[in-house]
Amino acid sequence: MARQRIMQRFARWHIWLGWLVGIPILMWTVTGLYMAARPIEDVRGDQLRAEQASINPATVSFPSKLGEPIRAARLVSLPSGPAWVITSAEGSVWRYSADGSAALSPVVKDEAGRIADTAYAGKAARQAVTYFPPGEAPNDARSKAAVWQATYADGTRVYIDDTTGEVLALRTPQWRLYDVMWGLHIMxxxxRENAHHPILIVFAALSVMGAALGCTLLFRRRKARVKA
Known part of the structure; x- marks a missing residue:
């Protein structure tokens, strides 16, 4: 009799937990199914990315007069030619020509368009180039810095760093929908980057409890039918 009362209590808890976590479980299932069904190469737009031009090391020379200590230096390929991206010890970033002769100014609109066209291998026409100040870039850029956004007729967006001229991201419409699904999936x-916040953990724990209660009730009911 006591065991029967315990199972009845488990059944009530299972029902209440079902009402509480039913919508999150459905959301996790739908978003997980969508993400699993989409080839990640198509989502990333790998077919729309052009290969970077190779750099001839014979034409490269490191800047000799920087004026302050540096933390890092990277050689990048741009439509105008290779360039050095220098990060100072204090965190400021600037770029130099690959031969080390002169510092380069920040990216202007026309250069941003050329960089985007070089990075984009699709056939759609470029429609616009838009500048976003620091902290105002769209969420899909995933950058707090100042960026240029080049948009194409097929919905593709190419983001270029205003200081270095590097391509930060190439985003397709499919990627943006995938990103929304991912945001819903991790709540x-x-x-759309924090998968460790308390809301997600609490609902996941409640879902595990509900599933465990459901499995327990299923086992007990099956045993009862076998005895009958």
């Missing part, structure tokens, strides 16, 4: 629609 973080703001940054």
């Amino acid at each position: 973080d629609l703001q940054t």
Whole structure:
């Protein structure tokens, strides 16, 4: 009799947990199914990315007069030719020509368009180039820095760093929908990067409890039918 009362209590808990976590479980299932069904290469737009031009090391020379200590230096390929991206010890970033002769100014609109066209291997026409100040870039850029956004007729967006001229991201419409699904999946629609926040952990724990109770009830009911 006591065991029967315990099972009845488990059944009530299972029902209440089902009402509480039913929507999150459905959301996790739908978003997980969508993400699993999409080839990640298509989502990333790998077919729309052009290969970077190779750099001839014979034409490269490191800047000799920088004026302050540096933390890092990277050689990048741009439509105008290779360039050095220098990060100072204090964190400021600037770029130099690959021969080390002169510092280069920040990217202007025409250069941003050329960089985007070089990085984009699709056939759609470029429609616009838009500048976003620091902290105002769209969420799919995943950057707090100042960026240029080049948009194409097929919905592709190419983001270029205003300081270095590097391509930060190439985003397709499919990627943006995938990103929304990912944000729903981890319950973080703001940054879509935090998969460790308390809301997600609590609902996941409640879902595990509900599933465990359901499995227990299923086992007991099956045993009862066998005895009958």
